[in-house]
Amino acid sequence: xxxxxxxxxxxxxxxxxxxxxxxxxxxxxxxxxxxxxxxxxxxxxxxxxxxxxxxxxxxxxxxxxxxxxxxxxxxxxxxxxxxxxxxxxxxxxxxxxxxxxxxxxxxxxxxxxxxxxxxxxxxxxxxxxxxxxxxxxxxxxxxxxxxxxxxxxxxxxxxxxxxxxxxxxxxxxxxxxxxxxxxxxxxxxxxxxxxxxxxxxxxxxxxxxxxxxxxxxxxxxxxxxxxxxxxxxxxxxxxxxxxxxxxxxxxxxxxxxxxxxxxxxxxxxxxxxxxxxxxxxxxxxxxxxxxxxxxxxxxxxxxxxxxxxxxxxxxxxxxxxxxxxxxxxxxxxxxxxxxxxxxxxxxxxxxxxxxxxxxxxxxxxxxxxxxxxxxxxxxxxxxxxxxxxxxxxxxxxxx
Ligand SMILES: Cc1ncc(COP(=O)(O)O)c(C=O)c1O
Numbered sequence: 001x002x003x004x005x006x007x008x009x010x011x012x013x014x015x016x017x018x019x020x021x022x023x024x025x026x027x028x029x030x031x032x033x034x035x036x037x038x039x040x041x042x043x044x045x046x047x048x049x050x051x052x053x054x055x056x057x058x059x060x061x062x063x064x065x066x067x068x069x070x071x072x073x074x075x076x077x078x079x080x081x082x083x084x085x086x087x088x089x090x091x092x093x094x095x096x097x098x099x100x101x102x103x104x105x106x107x108x109x110x111x112x113x114x115x116x117x118x119x120x121x122x123x124x125x126x127x128x129x130x131x132x133x134x135x136x137x138x139x140x141x142x143x144x145x146x147x148x149x150x151x152x153x154x155x156x157x158x159x160x161x162x163x164x165x166x167x168x169x170x171x172x173x174x175x176x177x178x179x180x181x182x183x184x185x186x187x188x189x190x191x192x193x194x195x196x197x198x199x200x201x202x203x204x205x206x207x208x209x210x211x212x213x214x215x216x217x218x219x220x221x222x223x224x225x226x227x228x229x230x231x232x233x234x235x236x237x238x239x240x241x242x243x244x245x246x247x248x249x250x251x252x253x254x255x256x257x258x259x260x261x262x263x264x265x266x267x268x269x270x271x272x273x274x275x276x277x278x279x280x281x282x283x284x285x286x287x288x289x290x291x292x293x294x295x296x297x298x299x300x301x302x303x304x305x306x307x308x309x310x311x312x313x314x315x316x317x318x319x320x321x322x323x324x325x326x327x328x329x330x331x332x333x334x335x336x337x338x339x340x341x342x343x344x345x346x347x348x349x350x351x352x353x354x355x356x357x358x359x360x361x362x363x364x365x366x367x368x369x370x371x372x373x374x375x376x377x378x379x380x381x382x383x384x385x386x387x388x389x390x391x392x393x394x395x396x397x398x399x
Contacts, residue, residue: 002324004327006327008327008328008329009326009327009328009329009354009357009358009361010328010329010345011328011329011330011331011344011345011346011358011361012329012330012331012343012345013145013175013198013303013304013331013343013345013347014145014174014175014195014197014198014345014347014348015197015198015203015204016197016198016199016201016345016347016348016349016350017201017348017349017350018201018202018203018254018349019201019258019261019349021257021261022201022202022254022257022258022261023254024257025253025254025256025257026250026251026253026254026257028250028253030249030250031249033242033243033246033247033249034242038241038242038249039240039241039242040241041241041249041252041253041256042238042241042242042243042247042252043241044256045061045252045255045256045259046059046061046238046241048255048256048259048260049061049208049210049255049259050210051259051263052177052178052182052200052259052262052267053177053182053184053192053194053208053210054182054183054184054185054186055184055185055192055210056185057184057185057210057211057212057213058210058211058216058231058235058238059208059209059210059211060072060208060209060210060211060231060234060235060238061206061207061208061234061243061247061252061255062206062207062208062209062229062234063205063206063207063245063246063247063248063251064205064206064207065195065204065205065207066172066174066193066194066195066197066207067095067099067207068207068229069174069193069194069195069207069208069209070095070096070099070172070193071099071103071229072193072207072209072229072231073139073170073191073193073209074099074100074103074105075103075224075225075226075229076191076209076211076215076218076219076222076226076229076230076231077136077137077168077170077190077191077215077218077219077222078100078103078105078136078137078218078222078224079222079223079224080103080104080105080224081104081105081106082105082106082136082137083105083106083107083108083134083135083136084100084105084106084107084108084135084136084137084138084139085107085108085110085123085126085127085135085137085138085139085167086100086107086108086109086110086138086139086140087109087110087112087118087119087122087123087140087141087151088109088110088111088112088114089112089114089116089117089118089140089141089144089147089149089151090112090114090141090144090145090146090147090149090334091114091144091145091146091147091334091335092141092144092145092146092172092174093112093140093141093144094335096139096141096172097109100139103224108126108135110122110123110126114146114147114149114293114336114337115147115149115293115294115295115296116149116294116295116296116299117144117149117150117151117152117296117299118140118141118151118156120151120152120155120156120159121159123138123156123159124159124162124163127159127160127163127165127167128163128165130165133165133166133167135165135167136167136168136218137167137168137169137170137190138156138160138167138168138169138170139170139171139172140153140156140169140170140171140172141171141172142171142172142173142176142180142182143173143174143175143176143179143180143301143303143304144301145174145175145198145303145304145343146306146333146334146335146337146343147293147294147306147337147341148292148293148294148300148301148303148304148305148306148343149293149294149296149299149300149301150176150180150299150300150301150302151299153169153171153173153182153187153189154183154187156169156171157169157187157188157189160188161188168190168191168212168214168215168218169188169189169190169191170189170190170191170192170193171189171191171192171193172193173192173193173194174193174194174195174198175195175198175199175303175304175347176194176198176199176303177192177194177198177199177200177208178198178199178200178201178262178270178348179198179199179270179271179274179302179303179347179348180199180271180274180301180302180303181271184210184212188212189210189212190211190212190214190215190218191209191210191211191212191215192208192209192210192211193207193208193209194207194208194210195207195208196208196251196255198303198347198348199270199274199303199347199348200255200258200259200262200348201258201261201262201348201349202251202254202255202258203251203254205248205251206248206251206252206255209231211231216231216232219231219232220232228245271302273350274302274303274346274347275302276384276385277302277346277350277352277355278300278301278302278303278304278305278346279384280355280359280381280382280384280385281305281344281346281355281359281381282300282305283377283380283381283383283384284359284362284363284377284378284380284381285305285307285377286377286380287374287375287376287377287379287380288363288366288373288374288377289372289373289374290307290308290309290310290373291307291308292305292306292307292308293306293307293308293337293341293343294306302346303345303346303347304331304343304344304345304346304347305343305344305346306333306337306341306342306343307341307342307343307344307362308340308341309339309340309341309342309371310371310372310373313369313371313372314339315332315333315338315339315340315341315342316332316333316338316339316342317369318342318365318366318369318371319332319342321365321368321369322361322362322365322369325364325365325368326361326364326365328358328361328365330342330343330344330345330362331343331344331345344358344359344362346358352385355381355385356378356381356382356385359377359378359381360378362377363375363377363378
């Protein structure tokens with residue numbers, strides 16, 4: 001067994017590094033989840049999550065992974081045979097579509113090449129053609145974690161409005177929330193889906209749905225079966241700061257502290273930081289001569305960068321070399337891009353020097369694994385982090 005010293009570098013795009021402050025906040029005796037102390041915590045985290053989603057509408061917190069929150073969105077708002085429009089942006093869109101199919105939704109899946117965000121023009125033309133309004137929901141992945149491409153939910157909302165289509169807009173922002181701008185209310189989102197283990201800097205184990213009045217009304221009218229995921233039942237209990245079943249009490253303690261940290265930094269600064277780190281990573285990748293998985297310059301994810309391996313070189317072999325030699329975990333390529341892509345996570349609890357360490361590990365690993373590249377990527381990233389533009393970009397975000 002290889003012995004490593006110092007800290008492991010966890011640079012996958014989730015689960016992300018958990019700050020010590022959050023770990024300490026969770027290191028507490030278990031609470032009576034029906035007692036007054038818990039209710040206080042319940043009210044606090046529900047309000048905190050409304051601020052994170054930028055909504056005044058209900059947020060449902062589940063003891064679940066993101067997949068549970070995906071399922072909750074479907075079983076509340078949609079019934080078997082309902083038609084929905086989804087877009088093949090990458091592996092997470094494929095997985096959400098798989099759940100929709102299991103619940104017998106009629107999915108119109110717009111094909112994609114896994115190198116761009118969703119094609120908003122295609123969405124608009126399919127909605128325009130649907131004169132009878134058979135499409136009940138448009139379901140998109142905001143930050144496609146498998147590729148590093150972003151689909152702007154506001155553009156999809158505008159497309160729905162332009163053709164005056166009443167379909168619900170459902171957005172997976174599982175790896176977006178807390179890293180990328182997100183506005184549940186002002187962007188007109190009906191159901192937002194998120195998870196704890198990405199930008200929220202918590203361990204896995206919490207799933208979230210933020211829901212609009214229209215989505216709640218759709219759920220009320222929906223005869224489909226559900227129990228554990230039922231929004232209304234959770235909302236009823238939440239009125240007293242409690243939950244219908246045992247909540248993940250210590251994760252909620254961590255959530256309170258994590259949101260406090262994000263708000264101390266200021267959400268605008270958090271978003272600007274992710275953008276800087278993404279820009280610096282791309283400048284390193286350019287010097288290395290490696291290609292981004294995302295081919296749309298306007299769609300690069302602030303949270304992660306998918307990097308394509310040169311032909312004849314296996315991304316997982318490269319990741320193995322980096323893990324064994326530098327004790328750093330990089331994200332694997334998923335499904336049809338397995339072996340072709342590795343992913344650098346620059347999401348969550350992160351800073352400039354952590355990025356420098358990460359990129360150094362990648363550059364040294366490229367050498368060790370004999371992957372053809374040019375040196376100097378780390379220096380290029382350093383220049384981006386020092387540059388005036390980036391400083392003014394951060395200031396502009398603060399102002
Ligand atoms: C965009 C996106 N959606 C959904 C999921 C699934 O979440 P989970 O693995 O927590 O069930 C993930 C997980 O990485 C994700 O990145």
